[in-house]
Amino acid sequence: MSFKFKTKCLALFCTVLIAEGVQAENCRLSVSQPRIDYGVIRNESRAESPLLALGKRRVQLNVLCVEPSAIGVRFIGAADGQGYLFGRQGRFRLALLQAQVDGRVVEWTLAHRPGETADGQLLPGQVLVAQAAGKRLTAQVEIDTDLPTSALQVRSQTVLEGQGRFELVSPAAPLSR
Known part of the structure; x- marks a missing residue:
């Protein structure tokens, strides 16, 4: 099945914005690239x-932490339960991959299920906690974005964005909303 779009001047500018530089207690979080630009999509x-x-x-x-710490991470953004909103109809999902604490491979657990391993999917409302404490955590953040083809049916230039921020969470502290 193929879709034919009647609009000739369609241009979607697609961007995911991620806040960086978050600080908590004795730790600081940073992201290598706070803006992911998917460019222009034409009809x-x-x-x-x-x-x-x-x-x-x-x-x-x-x-990066001053003292060895338990490190928990969550993402705060407009969500629909299965991912984070991208424009009005799209969605992006986040996964934390290849995590290391102080140079050692580490797995994730969910804050509300200590001891049970997690696959790194950073779902809305969840906190991923590294299974080992340390001074330095590194991980690859994979951002997977999609939107329904019906979102391409616009009459003029349209900007689609998804926004949010990472937050450090101390696993011992209660979660703020």
Whole structure:
């Protein structure tokens, strides 16, 4: 099945904005690239499916602590339960991959289920906690963005954005909303 779009001057500017430089207690979080730009999408693109994948992008997440600490991370942004909103109809999902604490490979647990390993998917409302304490955490943040092809049916230039921020969470502290 192919879709034909009647609008000739379609241009979508697609961007995911991620806040960086968050600080908590004796730790500081930074992201290598706070803005992911998917560029312009024109309606000449013919989609064979009802969903248009904009592709996966990766940025580096770093947490540096003065003292060895338990490190928990969450993402705060407009969400729909399965991911974070991208424009009105799209969604982006986050995964923390290749995590290391002080140079050693580490797995994630969910803050509300200590001891149970997690796959690194950073879902809305969840806190991922590194299973080992340390001074330095590094991880690749994979951002996977898609939107329904119906979102391409616009009459003029349209900007689509997804926004949010990473937050450090002390696993011993209660979660703020």
